[in-house]
Structure formats: C-alpha cells, structure tokens
Amino acid sequence: MHLPSLAVGLTIMVGGTVYPLMMAKASGHADHGLATLLFWAMSAGFIRGVGFVPHHRTWRWIFSGWACAVALAAAAVARWAA
Template sequence: MSPPPAQPGMAWASLALGLLLMFGITAYPRALVDAAGKPDHLAATLAAWAMAAGLVRGVGFVPRNGLLRIALSGWASALACCVALLRLYLVRG
C-alpha cells in the first residue's frame, strides 16, 4: 500500500507577500495612482491578483484545476507584484 500524498503545507513567502500587499494597499491606497493622481486600474488589478494568489497559496491551498493552480501559485503572485511595481514605476516617470 502506498502512503497518502503529502499535503502542500503553508508557503511562508507567498503568505508574507499577500499580507504585505493587503496591509500596504489598505494603509496607503495612493500607492496605486499615476503621476496625475488618477487611479491606475491595471496596477491595482495586478496588485489585487498578487495579493489573492499570495494569500491562497500562502495558507496552503492548491487548486485541483490546472489553470487555477497556475493563476493562484506563488510564482504568479510574485510575477503579478513585479509587473504592478514596474507599471507604477513606468507610469510615474
């Protein structure tokens, strides 16, 4: 008899990124505006995706659906966060 599959467990880096984004955006929402003071919706969407993926993967949940597994992975969280930061850097000039 084979042993049961191992549980994925918590991903502390993803959880830390998700919590950092959650508290950071709540405390300072002006971080997601462009140079003119208008909200940058693409950066906000990417930051929200990074936050959600970080929290989902961080607590140890791994979806069965392959597309959701990729979209809510730790790598997706890091990539979305980096692209959001790059977008804000380029938009602000």
C-alpha cells in the first residue's frame, strides 16, 4: 500500500461528493479540464494506493504515485490560474 496516494484518492472522492462545485467554473458550468485532472489523480491514487502496479510500462506510469502528484498539481494550477 502507498498511503499518500490512497489519501489523495479518498480526499478527492469525498470532496467531490460533498462539494461537487469544486469541479465547476465560477459561472457554475462544469470545468471538464479540471475534472479530468482530478479524476486522473483520484484514479492513480486509488490504483497505486492499494498497491496495484500494472505490468505495461505506459499504464504503470499513468497510474503511478508520481502521476497522481503531477495530476493533482496540474489541477491546482488549473483551478487557481483561471
């Protein structure tokens, strides 16, 4: 298990459930770019967090702990840059 990644995945899941407007623009419309980045971070967090490591190199990178951190950082930049 990789607890930091799992914590990120769980936090995004709970945060998106409790406050779905965190994935919306100021106008109230869905921000699909931000949602994509958050869902990537959440997915990578869950997959790496439970200890699963894909065999194929591409999938291993896409769902790694580093990819989780990169997607989360990109989501933060996308959220506060606009």
